[in-house]
Amino acid sequence: MQITFTVNGEERELEVTPYTRLLDLLREDLGLTGVKEGCGKGECGACTVIMNGELTASCLVPAPQADQAEILTVEGLGTRDDLHPIQESFVEAGAVQCGYCIPGMILAGKRLLDENPQPTEKEVRYGLSGNICRCTGYAKIIDAVMMAADKLAVEGSDSND
Amino acid sequence: MIRKSPMKQENRQTISGADFEEYFQPQNLEKALEIKAEYSDQIEVAAGTTDLLVANYEQLHQIKNWLDLDKIDELRKIEILENELHIGAMVTHLQLMKSDLIKEKLAVLAAAAEDVGSPQIRSRGTIGGNICTSSPAGDLLAPLLSYEASFKLQKAGAERIVRAEDFFTGPKRNLMEADELLTEIIIPLTENEREGAWVKVGRRKALVISTLTLSVVLEFEADKIIEAGIALGSVAPTPIRLWEVGELMLGSSLTELDYKQLGQEVKARINPIDDLRGTREYREDVAADVMVRALNEIERKRG
Numbered sequence: 001m002q003i004t005f006t007v008n009g010e011e012r013e014l015e016v017t018p019y020t021r022l023l024d025l026l027r028e029d030l031g032l033t034g035v036k037e038g039c040g041k042g043e044c045g046a047c048t049v050i051m052n053g054e055l056t057a058s059c060l061v062p063a064p065q066a067d068q069a070e071i072l073t074v075e076g077l078g079t080r081d082d083l084h085p086i087q088e089s090f091v092e093a094g095a096v097q098c099g100y101c102i103p104g105m106i107l108a109g110k111r112l113l114d115e116n117p118q119p120t121e122k123e124v125r126y127g128l129s130g131n132i133c134r135c136t137g138y139a140k141i142i143d144a145v146m147m148a149a150d151k152l153a154v155e156g157s158d159s160n161d
Numbered sequence: 162m163i164r165k166s167p168m169k170q171e172n173r174q175t176i177s178g179a180d181f182e183e184y185f186q187p188q189n190l191e192k193a194l195e196i197k198a199e200y201s202d203q204i205e206v207a208a209g210t211t212d213l214l215v216a217n218y219e220q221l222h223q224i225k226n227w228l229d230l231d232k233i234d235e236l237r238k239i240e241i242l243e244n245e246l247h248i249g250a251m252v253t254h255l256q257l258m259k260s261d262l263i264k265e266k267l268a269v270l271a272a273a274a275e276d277v278g279s280p281q282i283r284s285r286g287t288i289g290g291n292i293c294t295s296s297p298a299g300d301l302l303a304p305l306l307s308y309e310a311s312f313k314l315q316k317a318g319a320e321r322i323v324r325a326e327d328f329f330t331g332p333k334r335n336l337m338e339a340d341e342l343l344t345e346i347i348i349p350l351t352e353n354e355r356e357g358a359w360v361k362v363g364r365r366k367a368l369v370i371s372t373l374t375l376s377v378v379l380e381f382e383a384d385k386i387i388e389a390g391i392a393l394g395s396v397a398p399t400p401i402r403l404w405e406v407g408e409l410m411l412g413s414s415l416t417e418l419d420y421k422q423l424g425q426e427v428k429a430r431i432n433p434i435d436d437l438r439g440t441r442e443y444r445e446d447v448a449a450d451v452m453v454r455a456l457n458e459i460e461r462k463r464g
Contacts, residue, residue, distance in 0.1 A: 001184060018184040019221035021214070041215045042282055043368050054255065054284035060214045061285070062207065062221070064186055065231045108280065129367035130279025 003067035007032070008076025014063075022061035023047045026073060034074035034103040038132070045131030048104035049073050055111050055130065074103035077110065085151040086110055086144070093144035097135035104131045109145040117156075118149055183226040190235055190315070193342060196228050198317040202339035204228045208251060209285040211278070212294050236289070236344060239263065248346040250289025254278075254301075257288060266350055269357035269376050270304040276361045277301070279368045289343050292328070295335045295399070296370075300361065302329070302400035303376035305346065307357070307390030313345035314338075322347070329399035351388075354381040356462055358455035362447055364438070371395050372438040373447055375427075377455040381463075384414040391452075396431040396444055403430050415463070420456045424449035 004013045007030060014029060026032040026049070035058055038046035042057040049058045050072040078084035083091070086109050096102050105128060112119055112127030119127065124145045133141060185204075187193045197204065204226040207213055217224060230236060236251035239260050246266055248257075257263050257274035264271045277283050277291075277300045291301045292312065302325075310325040314337055328335050337343065357378040363369035373395045380388035389407035394400045406426045410418060433444035 017222075018227050019224065021221070040218055042211055042278070045279065045281060048281055051284075055280040056284055057211075057281040060209075060211050060282075062210055062214065062227075062229070064184060064227075064229060065207070065210065067186075111280070127280065130281040132368075 001064065003063060005066050005068060006070045008071070008073060016063035018062055018064055020063040021059055022049070022051075022056075022063060022066045022071075023058040025063050025066070026058060026071075032073045032075050036100055036103060038100070043132070044101070045104040045108065046101055048107050048131065050107055050111055055108055057130075072107070074106055077106065084110075085155065086113070086148040089144040089148035089151060090141070093140050093147055095137060095140040095144035097133075097137045101131055101133045101135075105133065105141055109148060112145065113149055113152060117152060119145070121146065184229065185227060186229045186232050188232050190233055190342075190344060193228060193230060193233060194315055194317040197342055198340050200226050200228070206230065206293070206342065208287045208290040208293075209253060211282050211286040212290060230289075230342075241350070244350050246348045246350055248288055248348070250292075250343045250345060251287050252289075254283035254286050254288070254291075255280075257301075258283065266355075267304070267308060267348060268355075269307060269359045269378055270301065272359035273300045273304045273361070273374070273376065276359070282368070288346055292325075292346070293335065293337065293343055295329050295333050297329075297332050297397065297399055298371045298374070298395040299400065300371060300374060300394065303374050303392040303394040304359065304378070305348075306392035306400055306402040307376040307378040308348045309390065310346050310348045312343055313347060314341045315344045316340045316342070320344075326402055331398050351380055353387065355379070356381065356459050357390075358458040358462075360451040360455055362451065370438060373433075373444050373451070375448065375451045375455055377452075377459065379410070379459060384416075386410050386413055386415070391427065393427070393431060393448065395438070396433040396448060398432075401431070403427060406430065415456065415460050418456065420453045421449075423456065424452040427452045 003016055023037055026035045036046035038044035040059050042060045047058040049056055051069050078087050086106050090096055108128050108131050124142050185196050205224050207227055207229040230251055236249040238249045239252055239262055240247050254274040254277045258271050288301055291299045305325045311322045312328055314321050330336055360375040361371050362373040363371050376392045378390040379386050389410040391406045392402045428445045428449040431448055433441045435441050
């Protein structure tokens with residue numbers, strides 16, 4: 001069967017089976033390997049994408065349910081030469097250890113800051129609660145999201161000038 | 162511009178036939194009921210698929226027939242009709258916790274929805290899925306019992322309304338027939354003051370299957386309790402409503418109640434098991450404690 005969806009701003013048409021997971025579709029068919037498979041059961045958050053504006057575990061989405069959806073993966077956020085402020089903050093805060101959880105963490109951070117630009121630490125923890133880091137690097141990951149909030153606030157005020 | 166992406170060769174192997182005629186994604190309920198009537202128990206119903214894909218991990222290809230309710234917008238409504246709140250079966254946990262209507266009228270249900278899984282699970286998992294999975298640990302189930310919810314079960318050409326309390330018959334079991342779909346959750350509203358508390362006990366705050374849940378919903382006339390919905394999850398083969406404990410509270414004001422004694426009454430009426438998430442003894446003691454905590458919380462909220 002065929003589905004059409006928008007990935008990182010680009011409309012794509014794909015041939016899928018009902019038992020293809022969105023995760024496999026993104027990684028295997030589209031080569032978006034920033035989407036990671038951890039547990040495969042929705043518990044670790046490594047496969048997180050933003051689907052229709054909400055955090056989604058792509059390992060739990062059968063491909064046909066992604067039909068007509070709008071999807072953002074970490075590849076759609078920034079490029080190596082032009083990092084998104086959240087990505088920049090992760091680098092500057094030293095939030096990345098093995099890196100496996102980071103694409104999911106960054107997207108969870110983005111979703112949180114989109115809705116709540118000045119979160120408290122507690123709100124950051126709640127926003128990231130679906131993402132597990134087995135290097136246990138949470139302290140710096142949380143610092144990074146808080147730092148990103150400040151960066152984005154400054155950017156926002158700049159653009160209003 | 163639409164980019165066509167050919168399917169990778171290794172993903173093609175198990176595809177047979179020209180298309181997947183056995184994957185149904187109807188646009189309306191009527192069509193869905195027809196399909197369910199035809200396939201009966203030979204079809205998997207897909208809602209938010211947060212349970213379905215876990216249960217069939219690495220065996221998804223073995224699901225022969227799919228009935229995907231994702232595109233049926235009429236199942237995603239939250240509305241008040243004649244002093245009852247109607248929640249469509251495909252309403253997600255995220256919708257529940259964000260809905261002003263639910264937060265105002267059914268605060269304990271909203272609080273429970275907020276504690277389900279994680280953001281990634283709440284955006285996909287549905288109230289109907291939580292009910293039909295019928296786990297004794299389903300987080301929305303105790304609140305639904307407290308609010309005396311009923312479920313609308315529909316099949317082609319017929320429907321029936323079943324009380325939440327009668328619906329659950331055992332762990333992951335319920336009385337739904339193979340040709341039926343759960344379409345709506347119906348909850349009676351009241352003009353009286355309702356105050357409640359929700360407690361979820363687990364080893365972590367997120368992504369945890371509950372060790373125990375407690376939902377307390379009290380209805381007041383002036384300061385007197387006139388309804389008391391005390392319900393628990395993960396302490397018996399099904400979520401349970403403790404009517405007898407509720408009756409002990411009727412006609413009293415909060416200050417007249419002995420919270421500790423009520424905690425013991427709860428403890429005496431549950432039937433938990435030992436499992437990975439906690440022992441029987443632990444659950445009994447915790448049930449007594451969280452009952453006290455819930456009543457204190459309600460007292461605090463009422464000022």
